[in-house]
Amino acid sequence: MHADADDPLKALTGPAAPPAALREEVKRSLGERGLLAPRHAPRAMLGRSLAYAAAAALFFAAGALVGQRGASAPRTAASGQRYALFLYEDSTFRTDVPEASLVAEYSAWADSLRRRGALVAGEKLRDAEGTVLVGDAREAASAGLSGFFIVRAAGEDEALALARSCPHLRYGGRIVLREIQPT
DSSP: OOGGGGOGGGGOSSOOOOOHHHHHHHHHHHHHTTOSOOTTSOHHHHHHHHHHHHHHHHHHHHHHHHHHHGGGOOOOOTTSEEEEEEEEOOTTSOOOSOHHHHHHHHHHHHHHHHHHTOEEEEEEOOSSOEEEEETTEEEEEOOOEEEEEEEEESSHHHHHHHHHTSGGGGGTOEEEEEEOOOO
């Protein structure tokens, strides 16, 4: 039996697109939260809503791909340090790229890190505002944080190289790299 026979994702001849049901679920969820513009809304608002849906599907698909294939991922040396890559988006983030292309590009990037043993985790965050707690008080926080990856690298230079290779930067996103305190 061929080694790849147990992994149907390796048999794909092209980029993996999210299932139609996932796309509809993302649209439904965004609509329920009032994040999708009505059909008669200005194009800019509709474009932003579609960008949020594309980003949600993108991170979900990348996470699902990593999760499905993670069981057979090679383990990294315990000496590698962990770093967090926080992905931010603002008005400069490009929204003119087809969703399937974004999903394929981010998924391929995450999969390449996984194969090298550098990917620890990655998640897309909901587009809703977060909550900042200050003592007993609560206030809304919307800093544009859209997702994160946890990677393992030999040092800061390698972690910076991993961050610079992330597709997020090519679309106008920003990445904040932070070393995770060793336990």
